[in-house]
Amino acid sequence: xxxxxxxxxxxxxxxxxxxxxxxxxxxxxxxxxxxxxxxxxxxxxxxxxxxxxxxxxxxxxxxxxxxxxxxxxxxxxxxxxxxxxxxxxxxxxxxxxxxxxxxxxxxxxxxxxxxxxxxxxxxxxxxxxxxxxxxxxxxxxxxxxxxxxxxxxxxxxxxxxxxxxxxxxxxxxxxxxxxxxxxxxxxxxxxxxxxxxxxxxxxxxxxxxxxxxxxxxxxxxxxxxxxxxxxxxxxxxxxxxxxxxxxxxxxxxxxxxxxxxxxxxxxxxxxxxxxxxxxxxxxxxxxxxxxxxxxxxxxxxxxxxxxxxxxxxxxxxxxxxxxxxxxxxxxxxxxxxxxxxxxxxxxxxxxxxxxxxxxxxxxxxxxxxxxxxxxxxxxxxxxxxxxxxxxxxxxxxxxxxxxxxxxxxxxxxxxxxxxxxxxxxxxxxxxxxxxxxxxxxxxxxxxxxxxxxxxxxxxxxxxxxxxxxxxxxxxxxxxxxxxxxxxxxxxxxxxxxxxxxxxxxxxxxxxxxxxxxxxxxxxxxxxxxxxxxxxxxxxxxxxxxxxxxxxxxxxxxxxxxxxxxxxxxxxxxxxxxxxxxxxxxxxxxxxxxxxxxxxxxxxxxxxxxxxxxxxxxxxxxxxxxxxxxxxxxxxxx
Amino acid sequence: xxxxxxxxxxxxxxxxxxxxxxxxxxxxxxxxxxxxxxxxxxxxxxxxxxxxxxxxxxxxxxxxxxxxxxxxxxxxxxxxxxxxxxxxxxxxxxxxxxxxxxxxxxxxxxxxxxxxxxxxxxxxxxxxxxxxxxxxxxxxxxxxxxxxxxxxxxxxxxxxxxxxxxxxxxxxxxxxxxxxxxxxxxxxxxxxxxxxxxxxxxxxxxxxxxxxxxxxxxxxxxxxxxxxxxxxxxxxxxxxxxxxxxxx
Numbered sequence: 016x017x018x019x020x021x022x023x024x025x026x027x028x029x030x031x032x033x034x035x036x037x038x039x040x041x042x043x044x045x046x047x048x049x050x051x052x053x054x055x056x057x058x059x060x061x062x063x064x065x066x067x068x069x070x071x072x073x074x075x076x077x078x079x080x081x082x083x084x085x086x087x088x089x090x091x092x093x094x095x096x097x098x099x100x101x102x103x104x105x106x107x108x109x110x111x112x113x114x115x116x117x118x119x120x121x122x123x124x125x126x127x128x129x130x131x132x133x134x135x136x137x138x139x140x141x142x143x144x145x146x147x148x149x150x151x152x153x154x155x156x157x158x159x160x161x162x163x164x165x166x167x168x169x170x171x172x173x174x175x176x177x178x179x180x181x182x183x184x185x186x187x188x189x190x191x192x193x194x195x196x197x198x199x200x201x202x203x204x205x206x207x208x209x210x211x212x213x214x215x216x217x218x219x220x221x222x223x224x225x226x227x228x229x230x231x232x233x234x235x236x237x238x239x240x241x242x243x244x245x246x247x248x249x250x251x252x253x254x255x256x257x258x259x260x261x262x263x264x265x266x267x268x269x270x271x272x273x274x275x276x277x278x279x280x281x282x283x284x285x286x287x288x289x290x291x292x293x294x295x296x297x298x299x300x301x302x303x304x305x306x307x308x309x310x311x312x313x314x315x316x317x318x319x320x321x322x323x324x325x326x327x328x329x330x331x332x333x334x335x336x337x338x339x340x341x342x343x344x345x346x347x348x349x350x351x352x353x354x355x356x357x358x359x360x361x362x363x364x365x366x367x368x369x370x371x372x373x374x375x376x377x378x379x380x381x382x383x384x385x386x387x388x389x390x391x392x393x394x395x396x397x398x399x400x401x402x403x404x405x406x407x408x409x410x411x412x413x414x415x416x417x418x419x420x421x422x423x424x425x426x427x428x429x430x431x432x433x434x435x436x437x438x439x440x441x442x443x444x445x446x447x448x449x450x451x452x453x454x455x456x457x458x459x460x461x462x463x464x465x466x467x468x469x470x471x472x473x474x475x476x477x478x479x480x481x482x483x484x485x486x487x488x489x490x491x492x493x494x495x496x497x498x499x500x501x502x503x504x505x506x507x508x509x510x511x512x513x514x515x516x517x518x519x520x521x522x523x524x525x526x527x528x529x530x531x532x533x534x535x536x537x538x539x540x541x542x543x544x545x546x547x548x549x550x551x552x553x554x555x556x557x558x559x560x561x562x563x564x565x566x567x568x569x570x571x572x573x574x575x576x577x578x579x580x581x582x583x584x585x586x587x588x589x590x591x592x593x594x595x596x597x598x599x600x601x602x603x604x605x606x607x608x609x610x611x612x613x614x615x616x617x618x619x620x621x622x623x624x625x626x627x628x629x630x631x632x633x634x635x636x637x638x639x640x641x642x643x644x645x646x647x648x649x650x651x652x
Numbered sequence: 653x654x655x656x657x658x659x660x661x662x663x664x665x666x667x668x669x670x671x672x673x674x675x676x677x678x679x680x681x682x683x684x685x686x687x688x689x690x691x692x693x694x695x696x697x698x699x700x701x702x703x704x705x706x707x708x709x710x711x712x713x714x715x716x717x718x719x720x721x722x723x724x725x726x727x728x729x730x731x732x733x734x735x736x737x738x739x740x741x742x743x744x745x746x747x748x749x750x751x752x753x754x755x756x757x758x759x760x761x762x763x764x765x766x767x768x769x770x771x772x773x774x775x776x777x778x779x780x781x782x783x784x785x786x787x788x789x790x791x792x793x794x795x796x797x798x799x800x801x802x803x804x805x806x807x808x809x810x811x812x813x814x815x816x817x818x819x820x821x822x823x824x825x826x827x828x829x830x831x832x833x834x835x836x837x838x839x840x841x842x843x844x845x846x847x848x849x850x851x852x853x854x855x856x857x858x859x860x861x862x863x864x865x866x867x868x869x870x871x872x873x874x875x876x877x878x879x880x881x882x883x884x885x886x887x888x889x890x891x892x893x894x895x896x897x898x899x900x
Contacts, residue, residue: 176763179766179767179769179770182759182763182766182767183767185756185758185759185763186756186759186763186767188758189756189757189758189759190756192718192738192750193750193754193755193756194739194767195717195718195737195738195739195742196716196718196738196739196742196748196749196750196754197739197742197767197768197770197812198739198742198743198770198771198816199739199767199770200739201739
């Protein structure tokens with residue numbers, strides 16, 4: 016009984032911290048319409064700021080808390096809203112996701128630069144003093160956490176439903192323009208809502224920091240666990256969010272306390288399940304959500320870059336292979352390896368082109384599929400057997416289809432979060448297992464040899480990768496020009512319109528998911544080959560985030576975007592790559608289609624300007640891309 | 653093009669409350685207003701008529717500050733107001749009911765009314781005025797506005813015109829999708845409001861409903877005002893504008 020009370024108290028305290036984080040998410044979402052993936056990262060940053068104030072600068076803990084929560088965090092939230100969120104407030108879900116993911120990466124990179132990794136400890140408020148409750152010792156910090164969570168819940172409820180400012184914040188999501196016509200200031204409302212969100216994130220970050228080491232990744236991921244709670248409240252209801260948070264906290268605590276640890280139960284997947292309680296709950300809650308209504312898509316003007324013709328795609332492929340074949344002779348050995356890794360990473364990016372770029376389905380688990388591919392290669396690819404590659408693509412495709420099957424009814428944000436939950440669960444349950452990547456967490460991956468053709472040297476492997484990339488890109492583009500590709504584009508444009516045409520998208524989604532997973536699996540096997548090892552920590556959820564960001568920044572709907580994305584990830588100096596990638600993602604607000612399509616159009620125009628000839632492409636494509644956004648935003652009188 | 657007759661009540665009232673002077677406006681690179689001129693004085697009701705896509709709503713969007721004209725002037729009470737934000741204009745006494753329903757569908761009736769206090773009146777005043785005029789809304793005060801009937805939603809939207817005591821009232825297709833009885837009721841209210849000295853501009857695609865209350869009419873076709881004058885002087889011109897203008 017004593018044990019049960021102890022675990023219950025732990026669960027309630029953890030749940031209260033989740034509640035603070037989740038309510039912040041809900042407030043930001045319900046008052047600005049944007050799901051802030053960076054919520055955890057903002058909390059993490061503020062926990063570091065709090066540490067900086069209270070430990071090295073010796074500000075009293077209470078004062079440091081007030082400064083962080085009531086001054087710095089709101090200012091930071093307002094800053095983020097002003098420079099970043101405002102530009103994308105009417106963009107598609109995938110763009111807003113990418114922008115907040117980019118912000119997450121920037122913050123992680125920034126904190127790593129400012130506070131280089133070392134052991135830092137945040138002391139609980141009032142130290143380890145406390146009181147006895149039913150025979151269990153409870154420190155004051157735990158009680159404070161619960162009280163703060165309840166106070167915030169009540170305060171937010173009053174703010175959002177009893178004050179004009181709060182009602183206006185909710186109104187802004189309904190109709191931003193109308194708030195202005197009522198005489199309210201919509202921009203002030205949004206800024207205010209992000210300030211509150213950041214403030215709540217900082218409270219959550221500071222409250223959980225003492226129980227954990229001050230580590231950017233751990234703190235960021237911890238708040239991701241709060242997503243499940245926010246989802247219980249369907250991103251709207253604060254009371255349900257609170258209940259959900261307590262449920263997540265209690266279940267996690269009981270799982271830790273009561274899960275058997277002997278025999279079969281001691282295997283990694285089962286023990287990993289213990290850590291994955293929030294992710295598994297998130298997945299279940301997402302599936303239990305009522306199906307969202309079909310909305311007719313918002314009309315968006317595309318840059319209108321025509322899909323590459325067969326001749327053009329073959330030209331591009333040959334150019335790539337030739338460039339790599341010549342280039343490797345001029346690179347030093349280290350860069351030859353880096354080029355291989357870049358090309359393989361580019362293949363992982365390429366797997367997202369049909370899924371996200373054309374089909375509009377955002378996935379945050381591509382590296383998980385890649386990991387499955389590497390795993391299959393290590394098991395079946397002995398001596399570089401081609402069966403390893405086949406198994407890699409096949410295993411990933413099957414798992415991809417299995418993940419997609421329950422997720423088919425989800426759309427946009429919810430689909431992205433479901434894939435995120437899957438990836439996090441795999442991080443805990445699958446990859447750490449000794450069965451997967453050996454006892455020391457890494458295995459040797461052999462490079463394939465095809466039909467007696469060995470590509471075991473670094474240079475030849477680079478060329479081989481270029482050939483694979485070119486072949487896949489040519490194949491994908493052929494598919495894009497065919498009927499399946501048109502259905503994908505239709506799915507992205509408007510699922511409602513597809514439904515009215517009698518077009519069932521179930522099979523399409525399943526196929527494109529499986530296809531994307533297969534490419535990612537193949538890429539993973541080759542990525543393992545390029546690095547010659549595959550490790551348990553190479554395929555984490557967090558590593559799927561940069562993949563999506565670089566692709567969308569470079570141009571999510573074009574194959575060369577994947578290549579550029581891979582090269583960026585491979586060649587950017589490590590340590591600052593997150594800053595670069597995140598920064599680029601932040602720029603995305605202005606060019607939601609990515610940088611390459613714009614560059615291509617400019618290049619086209621320049622080329623046609625220099626050598627006048629028949630323009631066969633649609634001239635609309637060349638019509639003022641800068642103004643396209645403005646045009647899309649307006650409705651004719 | 654006929655010039656608008658300025659109502660000749662008193663000298664003070666003859667100054668236009670709202671004036672658009674040679675306004676051009678564009679969505680992106682496509683210009684949709686090619687020089688719109690109109691003015692409306694205190695107590696006057698100007699009806700902008702014209703076919704779908706003629707530029708009526710865009711003219712109102714310019715007048716309300718939602719769109720900045722590419723050239724030309726927006727004058728309110730003689731002050732140059734180009735570039736002023738809609739919320740500033742609103743607090744200064746301009747009340748705009750946009751097309752569609754000018755309410756927040758996910759907020760309750762009372763919450764919608766609460767947001768009508770930005771103009772300066774108190775919550776109690778707004779509720780009192782609204783519920784006195786539209787008792788139906790009083791019965792539904794706790795209901796989410798999106799679940800009201802179309803007529804009730806438009807009543808709620810019109811409630812704002814009662815409580816903020818505007819100097820200018822801009823109405824965009826308030827009859828859209830409503831039963832004729834409700835439309836008649838709404839226009840009766842418009843006439844009352846105008847009688848209290850408010851300058852009203854309303855856009856209507858169906859001329860007959862608007863002509864009952866309008867003191868002046870301007871016909872907009874393809875981004876230009878092709879005819880304007882008093883309603884009784886207009887029918888021939890109007891038919892001309894519609895048939896000639898649209899068919900051309």
